Amino acid sequence: MNIFxxxxxxxxxxxxxxxxxxxxxxxxxxxxxxxxxPRDAAHGDAATNAAMVMAAQAGMKPREFAELLAEKxxxxxxxxxxxxxxxxxxxxxLSKTFWDGCLKEILEKGSEFGSSDMGKGRKKNxxxxxxxxxxxxxxxxxxxxVFGDALASLLQKAGYDVTRExxxxxxxxxxxxxxxxxFLRYKEALGENxxxxxxxxxxGAYLIPVGKALAEKYxxxxxxxxxxxWLPVFRAFAIEKMMDMIRDDLAALGIKFDxxxxxxxxxxxGKVDEVIEFLRSKGLIYEGVLEPPKGKVVEDYEPHPQTLxxxxxxxxxxDRALKKSNGFQTYFASDMAYHLDKYRRGFxxxxxxxxxxHGGYVKxxxxxxxxxxxxxxxxxxxxxxxxxxxxxxxxxKMSKRAGTFVTLRDMVDAVGKDVMRFIMLTxxxxxxxxxxxxxxxxxxxxxxVFYVNYAYARAASVRRRAxxxxxxxxxxxxxxxxxDFSLLTDESEVALIRLLAELPRQxxxxxxxxxxxxxxxxxxDVAAAFHGLWNKGRxxxxxxxxxxxxxxxxxxxxxxxxxxxxxxASGLDIFGVTPVEEM
RNA sequence: GCGCCCGUAGCUCAGCUGGAUAGAGUAUCGGCCUCCGAAGCCGAGGGUCGUGGGUUCGAAUCCCGCCGGGCGCACCA
Numbered sequence: 001m002n003i004f005x006x007x008x009x010x011x012x013x014x015x016x017x018x019x020x021x022x023x024x025x026x027x028x029x030x031x032x033x034x035x036x037x038p039r040d041a042a043h044g045d046a047a048t049n050a051a052m053v054m055a056a057q058a059g060m061k062p063r064e065f066a067e068l069l070a071e072k073x074x075x076x077x078x079x080x081x082x083x084x085x086x087x088x089x090x091x092x093x094l095s096k097t098f099w100d101g102c103l104k105e106i107l108e109k110g111s112e113f114g115s116s117d118m119g120k121g122r123k124k125n126x127x128x129x130x131x132x133x134x135x136x137x138x139x140x141x142x143x144x145x146v147f148g149d150a151l152a153s154l155l156q157k158a159g160y161d162v163t164r165e166x167x168x169x170x171x172x173x174x175x176x177x178x179x180x181x182x183f184l185r186y187k188e189a190l191g192e193n194x195x196x197x198x199x200x201x202x203x204g205a206y207l208i209p210v211g212k213a214l215a216e217k218y219x220x221x222x223x224x225x226x227x228x229x230w231l232p233v234f235r236a237f238a239i240e241k242m243m244d245m246i247r248d249d250l251a252a253l254g255i256k257f258d259x260x261x262x263x264x265x266x267x268x269x270g271k272v273d274e275v276i277e278f279l280r281s282k283g284l285i286y287e288g289v290l291e292p293p294k295g296k297v298v299e300d301y302e303p304h305p306q307t308l309x310x311x312x313x314x315x316x317x318x319d320r321a322l323k324k325s326n327g328f329q330t331y332f333a334s335d336m337a338y339h340l341d342k343y344r345r346g347f348x349x350x351x352x353x354x355x356x357x358h359g360g361y362v363k364x365x366x367x368x369x370x371x372x373x374x375x376x377x378x379x380x381x382x383x384x385x386x387x388x389x390x391x392x393x394x395x396x397k398m399s400k401r402a403g404t405f406v407t408l409r410d411m412v413d414a415v416g417k418d419v420m421r422f423i424m425l426t427x428x429x430x431x432x433x434x435x436x437x438x439x440x441x442x443x444x445x446x447x448x449v450f451y452v453n454y455a456y457a458r459a460a461s462v463r464r465r466a467x468x469x470x471x472x473x474x475x476x477x478x479x480x481x482x483x484d485f486s487l488l489t490d491e492s493e494v495a496l497i498r499l500l501a502e503l504p505r506q507x508x509x510x511x512x513x514x515x516x517x518x519x520x521x522x523x524x525d526v527a528a529a530f531h532g533l534w535n536k537g538r539x540x541x542x543x544x545x546x547x548x549x550x551x552x553x554x555x556x557x558x559x560x561x562x563x564x565x566x567x568x569a570s571g572l573d574i575f576g577v578t579p580v581e582e583m
Numbered sequence: 584g585c586g587c588c589c590g591u592a593g594c595u596c597a598g599c600u601g602g603a604u605a606g607a608g609u610a611u612c613g614g615c616c617u618c619c620g621a622a623g624c625c626g627a628g629g630g631u632c633g634u635g636g637g638u639u640c641g642a643a644u645c646c647c648g649c650c651g652g653g654c655g656c657a658c659c660a
Contacts (some may be wrong), residue, residue, distance in 0.1 A: 040604080293656055
């Protein structure tokens, strides 16, 4: 469990007692009170701002309030010392037996350690990737894919019931283009010389096997038919093939979706018309003319009346079109229908992961959610910035035409799934990221996953040595959980335990903020603490992990090392990265 | 013109939603391998947190104004 939640509860109990004792008024409001690890370890193991937040309410000075609270906290069995510092912080140092208990818990829980019940099983929907089904995934998609998947895992670890969802944009004009491109490849497969692929169609070679499959299935049955007849057939066939390809690409990255939602299915079921009528019944629809776009010259702009949604009532900058000038529904209209569908499937807590170039779309979607659910649902949109592809410090130009189009699959094959995933998660989602294909392959310090994995590999190495040194001892996690932790007395050993015990809190904080990258930084800290401890043992023989003539001490230290491995593996598991035992 | 994101050490970035003396990596300099993996560790220097105001016990963090950078801005998806 999150030890800081436990400490906060202890403080709340102490405050209750002070109220009962008549020393504090019952009107104090502890909602803003927190218990946190202090930034500087010299301040102790846990700090609370209780006095600063509530002193005024109690009509006291912060330090007076702090004195009262400190007296109560001193009596707690897990508390070693209490100090008041600065403007009124109450700093606690927790007892060694408390930390020993934490270490025991890590070993007992094993890979389950770090899990939280913060989410209380509430449903959350994470929609990500949602790449158009018109070709293979390219590297540009990989960041959103990895981010969405890791965020989903993080939320699961924090106790949410998470659904990973992919929205298939299979209703727009681009899938008609796909169908025509496939038709051309179909004729090619039947022996026709198709020449160069005309402008406006997809030229990619990935459609050649689709054409062959169509030729095998239908022979020349469609060659002389009008487009109106073959197009729906070819479209459905090609989309299915594209989705198979995309699913394979995602699987190569270790990503699996729970739900694939089809835009076309929504449209054909009349859900888009339904959502427009639904909004109309709420008086949120009107026919009007939009202003021409500002700051950007649109050559063929002509004002014409359209069906508009009153998005401005819900915080958007302008009202938004639901029907095009030709009367067809806009993408936004079907996206509204889609999000309403998600809401009706029981998701009032949704996350969408988009590329940063869709930033201008966020407000209107949030306005839509407000309008559609009367403010009952929430939508967090996470924008993933671009990945700058580099090779030895030089930018890599991507061009579909030049054939240097780098697919996601190429990248996975080149650098490996785990490296790719970890690197994508070492930056905030809204910060640009340089990804150097060569440096990352070097297996050096330029590879961020390496440092963390190295710590894990070292731990595994100690485990192997221990088995040789103590062949008759039970070295399983459950056995090590019973080791004598009082033998771990060095400050750097206790510091490592403190850090390891923080994983549940790190998971909760990262999950609440929807920011998986925090786990990457935390793991880096854990690795650093472990590497530091390791080198202390090189310099000071008394701190060596394993000594044949001191089996009890060796087992206690092995327990600490195994706990480190557990925490690293648990954290990497959120990222979908498997640590390796030897490198 | 409007909206969103960003501005923190020479460089790349953290900073736990308002906490204490702002931290890592990298680069530079100086140390540590007869000893559990040196792909590592320890230490030093390096900052007006773009800028000017405001909010309060307290601001890199929240609000407003500037300066600088990125993205987006009818009907496309």
